[in-house]
Amino acid sequence: MPTLYHHPMSSASRFVRLILTEYGYQADLIEEQTWEKRRDFLALNPAGTLPVYVDDSMRALCGATVISEYLDETHGVLKRDRRLLAEDPFQRAEIRRLTEWFMVKMETDVTRPLARERVYKLQMTADQGGGAPDSKILRTARANIRQHMKYLTWLSGSRQWLAGERMSYADLAAAASISILDYLGEIDWTEAPVVKDWYQRLKSRPSFRPMLTERVRGLTPVSHYADLDF
Numbered sequence: 001m002p003t004l005y006h007h008p009m010s011s012a013s014r015f016v017r018l019i020l021t022e023y024g025y026q027a028d029l030i031e032e033q034t035w036e037k038r039r040d041f042l043a044l045n046p047a048g049t050l051p052v053y054v055d056d057s058m059r060a061l062c063g064a065t066v067i068s069e070y071l072d073e074t075h076g077v078l079k080r081d082r083r084l085l086a087e088d089p090f091q092r093a094e095i096r097r098l099t100e101w102f103m104v105k106m107e108t109d110v111t112r113p114l115a116r117e118r119v120y121k122l123q124m125t126a127d128q129g130g131g132a133p134d135s136k137i138l139r140t141a142r143a144n145i146r147q148h149m150k151y152l153t154w155l156s157g158s159r160q161w162l163a164g165e166r167m168s169y170a171d172l173a174a175a176a177s178i179s180i181l182d183y184l185g186e187i188d189w190t191e192a193p194v195v196k197d198w199y200q201r202l203k204s205r206p207s208f209r210p211m212l213t214e215r216v217r218g219l220t221p222v223s224h225y226a227d228l229d230f
Contacts, residue, residue, distance in 0.1 A: 001114075002054060003027060003053070003055075004029055005032040008116045010115070011103065011107055011111045011112075011115075011176045012050060012051055013051040016053065016068065017211065018176060018211075019071050019172060019209070022084060023076065025071075025075065033149065035129065041216070051064060053067045064173075086164070086166070091164055095163045098155070098162055098174040099169045102173040104141035107177065109144040110148060110177070115184075117133040117138055117141075118184055118219070122218060133143060145187065162174060162198075171198075175203070175208075178195075178199055179211060182199075184219075203228055
């Protein structure tokens, strides 16, 4: 069986997990603490980043974009109306644009700094960069949430799904990030009812169930995290 090296608070890892489950494929999950810089993991991915997908032939694919493109080319093309990348080239470009927005821009502005300050640093030793959260970084990331939620409000309010008429990688990429922020209680859903409706549709899908039951050591999620009607 293929293996996916991941971390539960990595949005890129969650994105790939959602794709695999939506396409009906299983993979053994290995939680990786990238700050430990394990030699065996670095042999798979010298960049030391997540996720890493190792197929049945022990070939490693590194990074959410690379893995998602590989899964589309090997599995998605067989799914017809359940394909998560559109057949039309322009529509594919829009899906890729939005996927990059959530996996790169939102990750840089919001998700990664909050996950690092509130989760990773609690699991790191002092030599690895652990310690108390940086209040300045937290304030900046929380201020950035508002702008991204405004964009999500526009997308989810003007389209059936974020990139068009069908659910796509764009929705899974956004939901992967939003689910981490929701776990941490960083979203005020009263200010984003349209996004909340969109997220409830994603959250209710079977592919989300495994992630909703997971818990990060030493950090309990907000009370509504696993509720499908919240």
